[in-house]
Each structure stands twice: as structure tokens, then as C-alpha cells.
Amino acid sequence: MTVKIKEFPGTSLSEKDFDEGKILFNYDELKGEFAWDTGIAIGSYLAALKEGLILGAACYTCHKIVTPPRTVCEWCFDPMDEYIPLLDTGVVNTFSLCYVTWDVQRIEQPEIPAVIMLDGASSLDSGPIMGGIMHKLGEVKPEKVHIGMRVKAVWKPAEEREGSVTDILYFKPIEN
Amino acid sequence: MSMRKVAVVGAGMTKFVRRAQETPKELSWQASRMALQSCELTMDDIEAVCLGTAPDAFDGVHMNGEYLSDGAGAWRKPYMRSYVGGGTGVFVPIQGWYHVASGLFDVVLVLAEEKMSSFYPHAQAAFLTIFDHTTERALKPNLLWIFALEMNRYMTTYGISKEDIARVSVLHKHNAAKHPCALLGDADITVEDVLNSETLAWPVQRLDVSPVSDGAVAIILAAEHIAKRITDKPVWIEGVGWSLDTAYWTNRDLVYPRYVEYAARQAYEMAGITEPRKQIHIAEPYDPFDYKALHHLEGLQLAERGKAVELYISGAAALDGDMPVCPSGGLLGVGNPIAAAGLMKIAELFWQLRGEAGDRQVAGAPRRGVAQAWGDLMQVGTVVIMGR
Numbered sequence: 001m002t003v004k005i006k007e008f009p010g011t012s013l014s015e016k017d018f019d020e021g022k023i024l025f026n027y028d029e030l031k032g033e034f035a036w037d038t039g040i041a042i043g044s045y046l047a048a049l050k051e052g053l054i055l056g057a058a059c060y061t062c063h064k065i066v067t068p069p070r071t072v073c074e075w076c077f078d079p080m081d082e083y084i085p086l087l088d089t090g091v092v093n094t095f096s097l098c099y100v101t102w103d104v105q106r107i108e109q110p111e112i113p114a115v116i117m118l119d120g121a122s123s124l125d126s127g128p129i130m131g132g133i134m135h136k137l138g139e140v141k142p143e144k145v146h147i148g149m150r151v152k153a154v155w156k157p158a159e160e161r162e163g164s165v166t167d168i169l170y171f172k173p174i175e176n
Numbered sequence: 177m178s179m180r181k182v183a184v185v186g187a188g189m190t191k192f193v194r195r196a197q198e199t200p201k202e203l204s205w206q207a208s209r210m211a212l213q214s215c216e217l218t219m220d221d222i223e224a225v226c227l228g229t230a231p232d233a234f235d236g237v238h239m240n241g242e243y244l245s246d247g248a249g250a251w252r253k254p255y256m257r258s259y260v261g262g263g264t265g266v267f268v269p270i271q272g273w274y275h276v277a278s279g280l281f282d283v284v285l286v287l288a289e290e291k292m293s294s295f296y297p298h299a300q301a302a303f304l305t306i307f308d309h310t311t312e313r314a315l316k317p318n319l320l321w322i323f324a325l326e327m328n329r330y331m332t333t334y335g336i337s338k339e340d341i342a343r344v345s346v347l348h349k350h351n352a353a354k355h356p357c358a359l360l361g362d363a364d365i366t367v368e369d370v371l372n373s374e375t376l377a378w379p380v381q382r383l384d385v386s387p388v389s390d391g392a393v394a395i396i397l398a399a400e401h402i403a404k405r406i407t408d409k410p411v412w413i414e415g416v417g418w419s420l421d422t423a424y425w426t427n428r429d430l431v432y433p434r435y436v437e438y439a440a441r442q443a444y445e446m447a448g449i450t451e452p453r454k455q456i457h458i459a460e461p462y463d464p465f466d467y468k469a470l471h472h473l474e475g476l477q478l479a480e481r482g483k484a485v486e487l488y489i490s491g492a493a494a495l496d497g498d499m500p501v502c503p504s505g506g507l508l509g510v511g512n513p514i515a516a517a518g519l520m521k522i523a524e525l526f527w528q529l530r531g532e533a534g535d536r537q538v539a540g541a542p543r544r545g546v547a548q549a550w551g552d553l554m555q556v557g558t559v560v561i562m563g564r
Binding site for chain 2: 034131133165
């Protein structure tokens with residue numbers, strides 16, 4: 001069929017077409033505001049972050065400890081209603097050096113998002129599930145970051161914490 | 177389980193472009209019309225319509241299915257939109273397949289459309305809302321993060337170099353140079369060009385990534401007794417599979433896509449495939465980023481874990497190789513209008529298996545191919561096996 005058809009529809013526009021006013025378009029802004037209830041599990045998680053603790057949820061049926069907390073274990077569908085503090089240390093499972101923001105603005109100094117496998121949670125050393133958290137790394141030169149690096153959370157001062165994942169400022173390397 | 181045989185009998189697509197003058201409705205109609213004309217049917221012959229399109233946020237139109245309905249030819253017909261993120265383009269033909277396989281309908285139009293350019297100033301920002309609003313969005317994540325995190329985990333675990341991963345982007349863009357609808361086909365691009373492109377989120381560089389695009393693709397599905405009247409070259413849907421892994425993506429190892437394996441095993445079992453590396457002759461794995469093609473080839477059981485890149489190094493992945501990968505040019509080359517990009521892979525297998533792919537035609541009169549897409553926040557796998 002591609003050999004049978006010579007002309008395909010679809011008209012490509014260029015920035016120039018817009019700059020020269022050749023194209024009419026309708027510009028609008030959609031505004032939406034939301035207040036999301038945290039629920040039982042994440043509510044507990046956020047309250048604990050305010051106290052300087054990272055909570056995990058434990059499933060004693062299939063033996064997993066993961067974070068963030070949730071009310072159901074999706075692996076066995078039993079309740080996950082026991083929330084226990086994990087350590088605020090762990091291992092860098094993976095990371096990136098990111099030179100663009102969420103809305104594609106360029107930045108000179110990269111953000112360092114990472115997945116950190118937290119101590120006290122399920123570990124990839126013993127199975128396919130891990131208690132990993134997405135956060136950022138700080139107090140480290142980008143070229144020094146590596147997978148397997150030990151890190152520890154750096155918290156906001158207690159009086160500034162508000163019950164948010166940003167109560168952890170970032171994770172920094174643990175000095176050997 | 178009693179199921180009827182289902183064939184693809186027609187296909188059509190628009191060019192994939194950075195910014196289309198046409199509206200989403202207009203793109204939809206153009207692709208649908210071309211698919212109908214390709215098999216000499218009219219809208220009167222179509223009994224039901226399946227639509228795939230990705231997040232409403234791109235268009236700023238709530239209930240995008242209804243918005244697109246006239247371009248999709250859906251009025252006064254059973255009509256349903258499906259959406260599984262980036263996996264949509266290979267899920268929507270599965271939806272069409274069970275419409276026909278079940279005996280409910282004989283002829284179904286399957287359409288996938290995406291117009292990403294409407295989101296202002298860049299579609300990337302629309303992706304912020306795919307992250308969990310309470311536990312993740314506060315960190316201002318970028319969609320590139322998850323790809324960069326996954327790519328780093330994958331390449332570091334297996335010791336694969338960025339030079340070798342760049343071969344994927346180069347081959348796909350070379351193939352796309354032979355596709356009449358491609359946005360980023362480039363016959364001259366080299367590994368050095370990829371490695372010298374702007375670093376967005378290390379290890380991801382500009383030319384490791386597929387482009388934001390507008391476009392639409394449509395196919396026609398028919399039950400066996402109708403398909404044989406319509407064409408002497410039906411291409412059968414031999415197997416389908418889909419699967420979801422945990423949405424808590426930081427709770428699993430990103431090194432390997434289990435959800436693709438589960439979806440592939442479902443599809444292979446249905447198609448009676450026991451040795452995919454021998455029985456599959458063309459692979460169209462989902463390739464929004466170059467490493468993703470490798471990741472998915474491994475999930476599809478077409479390479480050992482960590483070894484998919486050897487298909488590119490050895491030349492097996494080339495158009496004249498033993499296992500051509502993305503002969504279309506893939507998302508990296510043809511473009512990535514999300515849902516339409518997945519269905520483009522189905523259309524490519526249709527053309528390849530009929531021997532109608534022109535300059536892109538793979539060698540050796542292929543008998544069977546696999547198309548796969550991936551989506552949601554990185555946990556959906558959708559797989560279709562097609563054969564003649």
C-alpha cells in the first residue's frame with residue numbers, strides 16, 4: 001500500500017508560518033484547581049515526614065516492605081495496614097543528571113533525580129521488589145555520583161517541615 | 177475458547193509532522209478515509225469503530241473520543257475509545273480484534289490519532305500530571321527523568337556503552353529516510369551525531385529521543401469470510417497480549433520490562449509460537465528512546481537480557497538482516513504522535529508482510545512479525561503478532 005500510494009495527507013507548519021501571521025489559531029488558558037485528600041496511607045506517610053521519618057508499609061502475608069505506604073498489597077491483595085519507619089539511608093539504584101526542568105527550561109547545573117533503595121525495606125538482593133523512593137541528590141559533584149553509592153536524607157529543620165515529600169531536601173553521600 | 181480469525185485488510189496514515197495545520201478531526205478523517213480506500217470499502221461497510229488517543233491534556237479537550245467522533249466515522253455506530261498511555265496504539269487494534277474475533281462485528285475501523293502540538297509552549301509539561309500528585313509531583317519531575325533513570329539502570333547493569341545504544345537511533349532514522357510519512361528520517365546520521373547532540377538528562381541526549389509529533393493512522397479489520405472477499409492478501413492477527421506491572425515504579429528494578437514479557441508470552445501462546453527468535457521475522461518494538469527498543473526486544477524474548485544491542489552490532493537488525501528491527505523507522509525516525517505511533521507499527525507489519533513496503537521492504541519474504549508498545553508511567557506492555 002505504501003508503494004501504491006504516492007501522496008500522503010498532513011500539512012506541516014513551521015515557526016515561520018506563525019511568525020509571519022499566516023496561521024490563525026485560538027489561544028486559551030485552562031485553569032484547574034484541586035485539593036487532593038491524602039487518604040489513610042499517604043496521610044500517615046506525610047504526617048511521619050513532618051516528624052522526620054520515612055514510613056513503609058509491610059505485608060506479612062507475602063513478606064514485603066515498600067514505600068510509599070498503601071492500604072492494599074497489590075502482589076497478594078491482602079491489607080497492608082501496618083506502617084513502620086524505614087531508615088533514612090539507602091543505596092542509589094539509578095540516577096540521572098538532568099539539564100532541563102519539567103517545562104523544558106535549560107539549566108546550567110543539573111538536577112540529580114535518583115531512585116534510592118531505602119535501608120529497612122525490601123531489597124533487590126532478596127527478590128524483584130524493593131522499597132525505592134524517587135528523590136534528588138545534593139552536596140555531591142555530578143561526576144562523582146554512581147549507582148551503588150550510599151546516601152542519607154538531608155531534612156528541613158523540624159519547624160519548617162509541612163508534611164510533604166519536600167521535607168526531605170535531598171539525599172547526600174555518606175562519607176566513608 | 178472459540179474465536180474467529182481476524183485479518184487486517186487495509187491501512188492508511190497521514191504524514192507525521194511537528195505541527196500539523198489540520199485539526200485532530202481532520203487528521204482522523206484523512207487516515208480513516210485512506211484506510212477505507214485502500215481496501216475499496218466505504219463507511220457503510222464499517223460496523224463499529226475503535227479509537228485510540230492519549231491524554232486529553234494534549235488537546236485541552238475533555239472527552240476527546242466524542243470530539244473526534246465525526247473524523248472517526250463513529251456516528252450511529254458502536255464506538256469506543258481505549259487508552260493505556262503510550263501502549264494505546266497497539267492496544268486499540270487488540271480491542272478491534274476482540275470486537276471481530278468474538279463474532280460481534282464482521283468489519284471494524286481502528287483509528288489512532290494524536291495532536292501534541294496544541295499544548296503550549298511544549299507538550300512535555302502536560303506530562304507532569306502523570307506523576308503521583310502528592311508523593312512525586314512536589315519534586316517537579318520531568319518525563320525525561322524516568323527514561324534517564326531507566327536507561328542508566330539498564331546500561332550500567334549490563335555494561336552497555338552509549339556508543340552502542342546510539343546505533344539504535346542511527347538505524348531507525350536511516351530506515352525512516354525511506355518512509356514517505358517520516359518526520360526525522362536521516363540517511364546520513366552517524367553515531368557521532370547522536371553522541372554530540374545536546375545532553376537533556378544524562379544519559380539521554382537529544383538524538384536518543386523521538387520527536388513530539390502530530391498524526392493519525394487507521395486500519396480495517398475483518399472476519400475471515402469477509403477478509404477473503406476483500407483481498408487476496410489478508411494479514412492475520414495471530415496473537416495478542418497485554419499486561420500491567422506495578423504503578424509504584426520505584427518498587428521494582430527498571431532493568432527489565434516484565435510486563436512486556438508477560439504480554440509477549442500471552443501473544444506467543446495464542447499464535448503457537450514456541451521459539452520467537454526463529455518464528456518472528458520482523459520486530460517493531462516500541463522505541464520512543466533508543467535504549468527502549470533494546471529493553472523491549474529483551475522483554476519480547478527476541479534477545480537475551482542485556483544482549484539486544486548485539487542485533488544492531490551484528491547487522492541482524494538491518495533491513496537485510498536476520499531480524500529486521502523497526503523497518504518503518506520507528507518512533508525515533510517516523511515520529512511519535514503517541515497513539516498513532518503504535519498503530520503505525522501495525523500498519524508497517526501489514527505493508528511488510530504483503531510485500532508493499534517499497535524501499536523499506538525487508539529481505540526474505542517475511543512470514544510473521546511482532547509489534548509492541550509500552551506506556552502509562554512505564555508499566556504497560558501491549559503486543560500483537562501478525563502473519564500471512
